[in-house]
Amino acid sequence: MARAPEQKRTVLIFHGIGTPGRALEPGEERFWISRAAFCDILDRIAAMGADAPEITFDDGNASDAQIALPELEKRGLRAVFFLLSGRIGKAGSLSQADVRSLAEAGHTIGLHGAAHRDWRGLDAAGRQAELRDARHSLAELAGAPVTLAAAPFGLYDRGVSAALAEEGFAALYTSDRGQARNTRFLRPRNCIEAGMSEPVLTNALTGHVPLARRPRRLLGLTRKRLLPARRAA
Ligand SMILES: [Zn+2]
Secondary structure: OOOOOOOEEEEEEEEEEEOOOOOOOOOHHHHHEOOOHHHHHHHHHHHHHHOEEEEEEEEEHHHHHHHHHHHHHOOOOEEEEEEEEEHOOOOOOOOHHHHHHHHOOEEEEEEOOOOOOOOOOHHHHHHHHHHHHHHHHHHHHOOOOOOOEEOOOOOOOHHHHHHHHHHHOOOEEEEOOOEEEOOOOOOOOOOOOOOOHHHHHHHHHHOOOOOHHHHHHHHHHHHHOOOOOOOOO
16 A cells, blocks of 8 residues: 655644633743634634644643634634643533534544643553543543644653554654654644744744754754653652
8 A cells, every 4th residue: 555645734732712711830821822813823824725734732721612613613624632631621621521522523632641741751650641541531522532642841752752652642742843744753833822923923834943943953852852761750
């Protein structure tokens, strides 16, 4: 059977839209954007045609269902929602019914873990809770297998990649910027943040990494992909 040709695509990450309904984690404010900013970005994506980036959401905030779902529908756009099993049903986060609505509307449910913790150095119990149990409960709600994962805080190493591959995941979505290739396990994403200037937003939408940032990005990628995994504590 012929293999699908390699394609490059930009992938975006959104987090929260509008007003948070829960206490934010330290430093999280910048990942929340206004509804107007979100709608403007979706309009731009919808106008990009074949070059439109893939859309993803992390953390399972209630705004995924209250704001993103209807706005995506209006524009005929699809997204991947990386959810935390431990937050479902809590104030400010998606309810079980919300997760079902997202899946029924044709969106993909992915794994972001259980408790929003660093996946590096997970011991056997952590791996069971964060990767297996969380995946199982999300798949039950979605009514579909969960095959994509996004590491909390964009933190991963060779051990995280290996564990996800062993668990049978098809891809690990990261926060490394640039473009993703459909044939690779690691899929870098470009984060949408509050107050991005026009050139910075354009770079995110096109997966362009400015020349000045490339050496640091490359060093970071090399560390994460090649260094040995952290030992479980
Ligand atoms: Zn997260």
